[in-house]
Amino acid sequence: MPLAHLSVSNASMGPLTRRSPHHGVCSAFASALLLVALAFFILPGVAHAQGSDTTRVSRNSVATDSLAPADAQETLPDTVAVDTTGARRPDRDGPFRPLPFVTVSPGRTIIDTLSARLSASSVSEIVGRTEGAFFYDVGPEGWPHGVSLLGLPPRATSFWLEERRFHDPVSGRPRYDLTPLALLEPLRVGTDLAGDPIAVYADGQSYGGVEPLTQIRYRRDSNGFSRVDVLHTQKREFSLFGPPGILDIEFGYGGATASGEYTPGTEFDKYRGFLGRVRYRTGEWAVGINNFAIRHRVAAHGGIPPAQGVFQSVYLRTLGQPRYETAFRQTVRNDLTARVRGPMIPGLPSAQASLTWSSDTFDFTTGYGETGAASDTSWVVKTNALHGALTQPLQIGPHRLSIIGRTRIQSRARGTTLSSGGRRAELHASIRDSVRAAGINWILEAGAHGTETQPFYPSASVRAETRPFGTNLFAGARLTGQRYAWMETSGFEGFVEPIDDPVSSQTIVLEAGLQRSLGPFDIGIRGYAHEQRNPVDLYATTNDMTPAAARSDTVEVLSADTPFRQAGLVVDLGWRTQARRGFYARVTGTAHEFLNANASVLHARVSRTLPSLHARGAIGARFLLFQDLIFDARIGGRMWSEMSSRLFHTPTGRLAVPPLNAPEPSLLSRPINSPLIGPDGVLDVNIDIDLYGATLFFTFENVLGGTEADFGSILIPTYPLPDQQFRFGVYWAIFD
Secondary structure (H helix, E strand, O other), X not given: OOHHHOOOOOOOOOOOOOOOHHHHHHHHHHHHHHHHHHHHHHOOOOOOHHHHOOOEOOOOHHHHOOOOOOOOEEEOOOOOOOOOOOOOOOOOOOOOOOOOEEEOOOOEEOOOOOHHHOOOXXXXXXXXXXXXEEEEOOOOOOOOOEEEEOOOOHHHEEEEEOOEEOEOOOOOOEXXXXXXHHHEOOOEEEOOOOOOOEEEEEOEOOOOOOOOEEEEEEEEEOOOOEEEEEEEXXXXXXXXXXXXXXXXXXEEEEEEEEOOOOOOOOOEEEEEEEEEEEEEEOOOOEEEEEEEEEEEEEEOOOOOOOEOOEHHHHHOOOOOOOOOOOOEEEEEEEEEEEEEEEOOOOOOOOEEEEEEEEEEEEEEEOOHHHHOOOOOOEEEEEEEEEEEEEXXXXXXXXXXXXXXXEEEEEOOOEEOOOOOOOOEEEEEEEEEEEEEEOOEEEEEEEEEEEEOOOOOEEEEEEXXXXXXXXXXXXXXXEEEOOOOOHHHHHOEXXXXXXXXXXXOOEEEEEEEEEXXXXXXXXXXXXXXXXXXXXXXXXXXXXXXXXXHHHOOOOEEEEEOOOOEEEEEEEEEEEEOOOEOOEEEEEEEEEEEEEOOOOOOHHHHHHHOOOOOEEEEEXXXXXXXXXXXXXXXXXEEXXXXXXXXXXXXXXXXXXXXEOOOOOOOOOOXXXXXXXXXXXXXXEEEEEEEEEEOOEEEEEEEEOOOEOOOOEOOOEEEOOEEOOOOEXXXXXXXXXEO
């Protein structure tokens, strides 16, 4: 029997008493420590290394993995400090330096390792590891998980794929689920170029070597999921019209499928992705064209209804039967991009411009026919959009400036889903400055933005960084707006009630913190506070006594009359986190507080969508064997305090705010009208093995799930996390 199908043996709904989740987590951590200690003493020739070896692992896995440095693109500096991604090193393409493309990715790298080499299963999982982030894990592979950054709602985060905003054109949801990790440079998070509160940036992987390279990433799990991604790169010296140049040709393919824990209902029916890219670069000009085509089809069931009125029954796989088990969402998308960089304006540094034409077809089949409520209905929406981008760097004395423009024109949606709405357009212009003055690195930004619902709204940000006495100090503030998704103003017939009167939203974010290394210890502290004026979100329209699995069928877009005020503190502690050999540990904890939760019912509802405390940690050991094999074993976990969380809106994949009171207690000792889930946590075991350019991943997720210690965990009602799921993966870089 696969590990993921183990469940509580008492399927007759007998004694469902549950031990405290903290008891289970503590027991597991104790067992994990014992296992790691045994491995440490059993493996020969490695025990002596723990005490004194302080050799550090490179923060850029590209360098240590024998991949040549990336030079086909460069990141415009966000500060005057050294770029810690390590991606901008001397060119190796030939005797001359070909002009690289530029990427504008403000902010900091989330994880400095090449994305393909991580054991993470999705872009959203990596984003969920950002300091201060809370990961709304729906459970199944390929599903649209959500992320809250710094306590902001998931809709506040923009997702940029190279120079275009990569969101669903109707729902506005970031399409993390369409973006394969195998094709990406390390992800970054920072201020948004289009005036939203915060943004995640993903740039296509760029390889600077001369020899051909094929990268393969394969993953499989115990619930029938399998995925393979392949990226092949060729480079040739090629002279066109006289000057020497480099011709880059890339081809990528990705395919995935999964049966899921419940079939039908949770299957990841199909993913197919194709990437083709051609770039030609000389010493003064660079031109490129690429096409990214995707088909993504995934089940869209409506949750697991509790059996016999007992909420805990959703954890019992033998009893669970998804609502609307034949429902599915499908996206067929194609993005065709042309880019050029060169001295477009005489006397100024090389500018870069790009134009992207994208088509998107969204298909949702309700699956209602099986319940007798209505016949199965398919909703299809087709949209086309044109994305434009322009970046012009400047150097004026000590100031390193970037003038940035972004625009999008989207055609009228064709289909039966939207109640109204015609062509939509938006324009964003900003200027960024990076300068060092009085021993402080300053990053300044000002922008002007306009959309069809908000003709004008400004954005501005300032950030200061300095390093006195070996301590990194930073502080920043930003003022942003928030654009509306199409369905938020036009509706999604039968599923989303649009806002009556779109209002301009503003968000003010304040941040400050420090980072310090003390011998083998690393300490990071980050405080944040923000105020959202006229905040807009999706709210469940059902009443308090609606069954748990049916509360998010219909949602409405509402705006609060008074601001949301929130604050939080993030503490990151590490011990020998970058040591090449020996034990290490790291824990990141976040305390979050909604400061005016009693201002209205909407305030109270939103205040419960996040836990007041949540943490992520790991303890492990690295071993260097035979000088070529790096063995990394760790026990990791995440914990959260009580909350209402957010409801998963099946038709759109968005997360909605639940009712204030709802009958879904997560512990039998709670009153039947308690709206809270948690406190709870999950424990994972990970093993990574690096050998001659290849990386093997072994992951045992939620190891206590389905046991007497913890019979189940849930983050999104009513979508339980998979129990005892085993994952295997391999990344392999093949030269020539």
